[in-house]
Amino acid sequence: xxxxxxxxxxxxxxxxxxxxxxxxxxxxxxxxxxxxxxxxxxxxxxxxxxxxxxxxxxxxxxxxxxxxxxxxxxxxxxxxxxxxxxxxxxxxxxxxxxxxxxxxxxxxxxxxxxxxxxxxxxxxxxxxxxxxxxxxxxxxxxxxxxxxxxxxxxxxxxxxxxxxxxxxxxxxxxxxxxxxxxxxxxxxxxxxxxxxxxxxxxxxxxxxxxxxxxxxxx
Amino acid sequence: xxxxxxxxxxxxxxxxxxxxxxxxxxxxxxxxxxxxxxxxxxxxxxxxxxxxxxxxxxxxxxxxxxxxxxxxxxxxxxxxxxxxxxxxxxxxxxxxxxxxxxxxxxxxxxxxxxxxxxxxxxxxxxxxxxxxxxxxxxxxxxxxxxxxxxxxxxxxxxxxxxxxxxxxxxxxxxxxxxxxxxxxxxxxxxxxxxxxxxxxxxxxxxxxxxxxxxxxxxxxxxxxxxxxxxxxxxxxxxxxxxxxxxxxxxxxxxxxxxxxxxxxxxxxxxxxxxxxxxxxxxxxxxx
Numbered sequence: 001x002x003x004x005x006x007x008x009x010x011x012x013x014x015x016x017x018x019x020x021x022x023x024x025x026x027x028x029x030x031x032x033x034x035x036x037x038x039x040x041x042x043x044x045x046x047x048x049x050x051x052x053x054x055x056x057x058x059x060x061x062x063x064x065x066x067x068x069x070x071x072x073x074x075x076x077x078x079x080x081x082x083x084x085x086x087x088x089x090x091x092x093x094x095x096x097x098x099x100x101x102x103x104x105x106x107x108x109x110x111x112x113x114x115x116x117x118x119x120x121x122x123x124x125x126x127x128x129x130x131x132x133x134x135x136x137x138x139x140x141x142x143x144x145x146x147x148x149x150x151x152x153x154x155x156x157x158x159x160x161x162x163x164x165x166x167x168x169x170x171x172x173x174x175x176x177x178x179x180x181x182x183x184x185x186x187x188x189x190x191x192x193x194x195x196x197x198x199x200x201x202x203x204x205x206x207x208x209x210x211x212x213x214x215x216x217x218x
Numbered sequence: 219x220x221x222x223x224x225x226x227x228x229x230x231x232x233x234x235x236x237x238x239x240x241x242x243x244x245x246x247x248x249x250x251x252x253x254x255x256x257x258x259x260x261x262x263x264x265x266x267x268x269x270x271x272x273x274x275x276x277x278x279x280x281x282x283x284x285x286x287x288x289x290x291x292x293x294x295x296x297x298x299x300x301x302x303x304x305x306x307x308x309x310x311x312x313x314x315x316x317x318x319x320x321x322x323x324x325x326x327x328x329x330x331x332x333x334x335x336x337x338x339x340x341x342x343x344x345x346x347x348x349x350x351x352x353x354x355x356x357x358x359x360x361x362x363x364x365x366x367x368x369x370x371x372x373x374x375x376x377x378x379x380x381x382x383x384x385x386x387x388x389x390x391x392x393x394x395x396x397x398x399x400x401x402x403x404x405x406x407x408x409x410x411x412x413x414x415x416x417x418x419x420x421x422x423x424x425x426x427x428x429x430x431x432x433x434x435x436x437x438x439x440x441x442x443x444x445x446x447x448x449x450x451x452x453x454x455x456x457x458x459x460x461x462x463x464x465x466x467x468x469x470x471x472x473x474x475x476x477x478x479x480x481x482x483x484x485x486x487x488x489x490x491x492x493x494x495x496x497x498x499x500x501x502x503x504x505x
Contacts, residue, residue, distance in 0.1 A: 042257070062346070063342050063345065066342055070405075072258060075262045075342050077348055168400075
């Protein structure tokens, strides 16, 4: 199921909207659990993932996992009391970003009470759409290394600031997610990449905001 | 725990384990101070914790200044904090904004206020409970008896005092790249810039994070003494800390003033976004 903000919620599993988690039943009371894709766009690229150790009990509302980067230590909470049976041993930030629904799973858990709030993918898409709008999140193909929200009186002003950001912070090969509103137009943003030699990875208008991803090439 | 006892003023720190054992106790207000509440407080906070949204609650809406005593009284009242409440502060970005708030609480004479050692990070990493439930405190009566500006320094004072005073030491606590002017803000929140990069002439660079351990807690008193003394920041000096907007400077202020007991330490909260925007002011870059 794909929602209006381009976020994907596979239909072969259930979702815990309040916790930003997906769950896939493995056997009675046992689930594989992972994080939904828009949460990654909310937190930004994680530099470190901490998953609660296997063999421990996660009380309701305590951490199952924490995604950390310089902006945040964002916690994912246990929906009910649950035992951590196994964690994803090979999990890396790259793997999580690549596919949070498959290789990027977090843990297998055994729940101590039924997950009555779990919903299917279409209900999840609808509920997450509202949350994503409130958080200012949209899903793109690339989860960039940096994010920059910029509003200017003129398009030139916006592009100047984008240029400053790229030259100040990005190494060659790193990417920047620019979130902006009018008066920047898609044409200007594309022309900017051609003029500067930076690679335009993605450009997408979602709601009132224009999302552009540049990769520093020079 | 043993380290804490060697600090000059250990009563300013609350320990995560102590707080876990004392959750829900009356007379205590736990307050999360965030720069980005959406990613932090709203995503799960210590049960019963209230929120101070640093940008909205600690700053005046129009002129650039921290809230005045009357606004502080209103804020405390709204949070259900009275003059006798034991306040424990913690927050995002390694307690930067919680420490800034501590500095403001002290300015307005709050009697019992502590920083949760290690902050949000340590609480989460140690498996502490979190909740998304937002408490609704009963408004309290709060009165600021006396304002104490001894820990704050403004630009004009800095200029007047600096001239011809060899014992004044300016500690720039930003990253080395900000100190040398390569960048003017950390990339995680780049929207608050100065026109020029660099540092105040004569300042020395001791990044705030050098006082912090991997787990987010403060280093031992011995380590801290060594760190600052080796750079010439010693107790007999008149110390001024600054960063970009004052938040990281308050962390180093807290360390020097309370953990090491230096008698005279002030935060220049105008910091680089003031100095680096002034016309015809000297700036140093490489050192």
